[in-house]
Amino acid sequence: MNSEYLLNRTVEAAAYPVTVDEVKSDLRIQHTSDDTRIAGLIAAATDFMDVPSGAIGKALINQTWALSVESYEADNSIIIPITPVSSIISIQYFDVDNVSRTLTVSDFHLYGNQDRAWIKAKNGIVVPSVFDRLDAITVTFVAGFGASSTNIPNSIRQAISILIAHWYENPTGFATGANVTELPFAVQSLINLNRKGWVA
Numbered sequence: 001m002n003s004e005y006l007l008n009r010t011v012e013a014a015a016y017p018v019t020v021d022e023v024k025s026d027l028r029i030q031h032t033s034d035d036t037r038i039a040g041l042i043a044a045a046t047d048f049m050d051v052p053s054g055a056i057g058k059a060l061i062n063q064t065w066a067l068s069v070e071s072y073e074a075d076n077s078i079i080i081p082i083t084p085v086s087s088i089i090s091i092q093y094f095d096v097d098n099v100s101r102t103l104t105v106s107d108f109h110l111y112g113n114q115d116r117a118w119i120k121a122k123n124g125i126v127v128p129s130v131f132d133r134l135d136a137i138t139v140t141f142v143a144g145f146g147a148s149s150t151n152i153p154n155s156i157r158q159a160i161s162i163l164i165a166h167w168y169e170n171p172t173g174f175a176t177g178a179n180v181t182e183l184p185f186a187v188q189s190l191i192n193l194n195r196k197g198w199v200a
Contacts, residue, residue: 001079002069006135007052011064016042017049017149017160026161027168034168041164049160049191051082051143057196058083058114060152062144068135076127077120082143083196085110085117089140094131101128115196117143159190 020038024030029038049056051063059065065082072078088110091103108119119139121127130136145151166184183191192198 001073001081002071004070004134005081006066006068007081008066009052009063010066010140013050013059013061013063013144014147015061015149016046017060017152017157018042018164019149023161023164023168027165038164038168041167042160045160045163045167048163049156055191056156056194058145058194059143060145060156061149062086062142062147064089064140064142066138066140068138070132070134070136071130072127072137073118075120077118078137078139080112080117080119080139080141080143082141083112083117084114084145085112085141085143086146087142088119089142091119091137091139093128093137094133094135096129096131098131098133103128153194155190156194159187159194162190163187 020035020042023038023042024035046060048054049060051057051059059082067078067080067082069078088105088108091105091108093101093103095101107125108121110117110119112118145153149157162184166187
């Protein structure tokens, strides 16, 4: 992949991987006085797991990203660092005169899985030359397991739920006879199971 690129999330996920009610059910909480705190823990646990720098290294619920690179790869492909990619929205570029133009998305194939993603021009399509700038080509795409939390693998949702319970029960970061500065073993195991590029 290009050594330098720009990556920006343009549309946040519309929901979180778990709900306040689901967490309360796991913790057997029936009152509402901690709802705000639990919502904050859900957001924190999601950030801990989600792209761009989370422990899983994958997009969870569908979100839109814009990737800008200075050139195509040697084989005229563009590697997308956020996965899994469900669709390409647009491909824009600056031509040799530094004028912004738009390519036809259907002229490109989208390849990939949960760990890798890239687009490449179809046979017979000649990719245009681009101006010398870091954001010469911008690919806007949707990444995530789906639009709903139910599309996320259960093992990832379980890891998030266990982590939230761990933080809820140890709010100060200390517990008798336990090292709560480390992740619970179950959480780390589930992260390893789903981590991008991980081979057990």
